[in-house]
Amino acid sequence: MPRLNRIRSAYNNLSIHHKMLLLLSVLMIGCFVFYQLVLGYVFRIYDRQIYEKSSQVLGTSSIAIENRLREVEGLSFRVLADPVIQQALGKLSGSPTSYEQNVLRKRVADQLISYAGSEKDVYSILLIDTRGIPISAGNREGITAGMQLDLVALAERTDGAHAWKVTADKRAALLSVRKIRSFTTQNLTFDNLGTLIIRTRIDRIIEDQMDTGPGQARLILTDGKDIIYPLADDMPLTAAEAARTAAQGKPYGVESYAGGEYFTALMASKNMGWTYLYVTPFDEMFRQLTAVKRIVLASFVAIFLAALLLGAMLSSSINRPMLLLLRKMRQIEKGQLDRLEEQSLGAVPELSHHEAGILHRTFTMMLQRIRELIDENYAKQLTIREAELKALQAQINPHFLYNTLESINWQAKMNGQRSISEMVEALGHLMRSSISGTEDLLPLEQELELVRSYVTIQAIRYEERLDFRLEAEEEALPALLPKLTLQPLVENAVHYALEPMIEPCVITVSASTSGGRLRLAVSDTGPGMPPEFVERLRRGEVRTRGQGIGLANIAERLRLTYGGDASLEIESAEGKGTTVRLDMPYTEEREETSHAKRAAGR
Structure with a gap:
């Protein structure tokens, strides 16, 4: 009895690490000895007669089957990438006449027949165009x-990726489904052109790989819900039984079904998401192996329960000091940091030489570090507030400038300086539009307002030398275009056409729409440019004057x-002036966006 007490005392004084090592060592040695004595005999017979054969059959068969299915998947890609089919479906998605539709569908059907006839694993190929009309090759x-x-709908959800579909109808049990998109070299829009469906001969694929006759071992394919193969009604399992076996996920075992007991070997498909089941009728030899397995299972259960009991005891020895730490942490959660910091400097648990004591000391250091972090975070918050205040002060400068321009405008009006007033108003509008705006796209009407403001300023400077003309169709005014597109072109016309001339220069801005396109042009009657200078402009080798x-x-x-889908062209000749033409898609501002802007403006 005293000796047992000394052993217990020595065990209690061990560190948690050593306790776990001792416990795991005892369990592992016991399990290893038992495993060598009992399971060695069982698995020698089991591996030799069943598992090796089943694994070999499943491994080779599943690889061969999935290779054949990948060939069908590759066939679907070749069909949708066929140039003839791409061109015909592209035209069908438009608005062809009834005669043209029939000709195009006949052309597609001929191509599908050529593909279906060359593949022995394909029953038929069905293509459904965007109008919902099927085009088939085969039955x-x-x-x-x-x-x-x-x-x-399945093809829409996969968005162009390949998908397999298992149906309840055994005549169309396995279908390859893929959406067809437009991706020819002439048309990279990736528009939807239809849906491709390939009815696969899964029975021929599997029967070519292995013998699955009646009364022998059978191969069953299931997707976890339905049975993909075999299609016949003489299956040893029902769909529900196959799904249950696949859900268990056991590599092999003995299962009881309505048709009797079978040895089952299972392998999950890595590519298709299916499960391969290889079932063999149960006989007397398997019953003996099952008895041995049950004995082994019972033994392992007993060992497992013993491990749970020892684990609970170990957990209890660890849990007691941890509860004290948990109570302190809850006090931190309530905000009692100062009081808890004082308590942590006091007593430490009795087992201070264990890891628990180290945890308590580390906890005390953590409290001190938390206090330091709180103080540091407070200082950072003050710095952030100061930065925000400076940012708000920086926003005052543009408003001060706008207010100053308004004051100059008012003073010019009071003194009867109409030209100065107009110049200041145009400058203020130009600055607000170019600096304060947040939109990347503006309606043409607003862009023309910028041009008018700029021309107003330049007209006061150049007087009768500047003859500005605006020719804009009413339908073009709502069109959207990138901000500051026309004003720089007018500015370039002033610099390169008006300034070098003595006589008046006509600068014309025109805007029109045609065929869903917005066409803009800025032309002048200036001296024009030589061809080599125009070419340098196109290449971007000529810098604008100033900061434009x-x-x-x-x-x-x-x-x-x-x-x-947009272009910029320069037309110029010496002595004949210069014209810059812009061509871009016609888009209008959405009505709800316009309402939101007006509400924000209020």
Whole structure:
């Protein structure tokens, strides 16, 4: 008895780390000895007669089957990428006549027949165009109109990716589904052109790989809900039984079904998301193995329960000092940091030489660090407030400038200086529009207001030498275009056309719409430019005078906004003036956006 007490005392004085090592060592040694004595015999027989054979059959068969299915998936990609099919479906998505539709569908059907006839694993190929009209090659029996709608919806959800569909109708059990998009070299819009459905001969694929005759081992494919193969009614399992076995996820075992007991081997598909079940009728030898397995299972359960009991005891020895730390942490949650910091400097648990004592000392250091972090965070908050205040002060400068311009405008009006007043008003409008605006796109009407403000300023400077003309169609005014597109072009016309001339110079801004396009032009009657200078302008090698926006900048902004659907062209000849033409898609500002802007303006 005293000796047992000494052992217990020595165990209690061990560190938590050593306790866990001792416990795990005892359990592992016991399990290892038992495993070697009992399971060694069982698994030698089991592995040799069943598992090796089943794994080999499943491994080779599943790889071969999935390779064949990937060939069908590759066939679907070749069909949708076929240039003839792409071109025909692209035209069908438009507005062809009835005769043209029939010709195009016949052309697609011929291509599908050529693909279906060359593939032995394909029953038929069905293509549903954007009008919902099917085009088939082969027998599409079993694919009803309602099923076609479901398959089109599945293709929409996968958004161009390949998908397999298992149906309840055994005549169309496995279908390959993929959306067809437009991606020819001439048309990269990726528009929807239809849905491709390939009815796959899964029975021929599997029967080519293994013998699955009656009374022998059978291969069953399930997707966790329905049985994909076999299609016949003489299956050893029902769909529900196969789904239950697949859900258990056991690599192998003995299962009881309505048709009797079977040895089952399971392998999950890595590519298709299916489960391969290889079932073999149960015989007397398997019953003996099952008895041995039950004994082993019972033994492991007993060991597991013993491990739980020892684990609970170990947890209790760890839990007691942890509860004290938990109570202190709850006090921190309530905000009692100062009081708790004083208490932590006091008593430490009795087992101070254990890891628990180290935790308590670390906890005390953590409290001190939290106090330091709180003070540091308070100082950072003060710094942030000061930065916010400076940011608000920086916003005063533009408002001060606008107010100053208003004061100058009022003083000019009081003194009868009409030209100065007009110049100040135009300058204020120009500054507000170019600095304060947050929108990247503006209606043409607002962009023309910027141009008028700029011309107002320049007209006072150049007087009768500047003859500005605006020719804008009413339909073009709501069109959106990148901000500061026309004003820099007018500014360039003033610098390069008006300034070098003595006689008056006509600068014309025109805007029109045609065929869903917005066409703008800025022309002048200046001296024009030589061809080599125009070419340098197109390449962006000529810098604008001062700090203005160059043509290369405008062309780049058009490219970023519209991609390749916008253009900037320069027409100029010496002695005949210069014209810069812009062509871009016609888009209007949404009505709700316009309402929101007016509300914000109020």
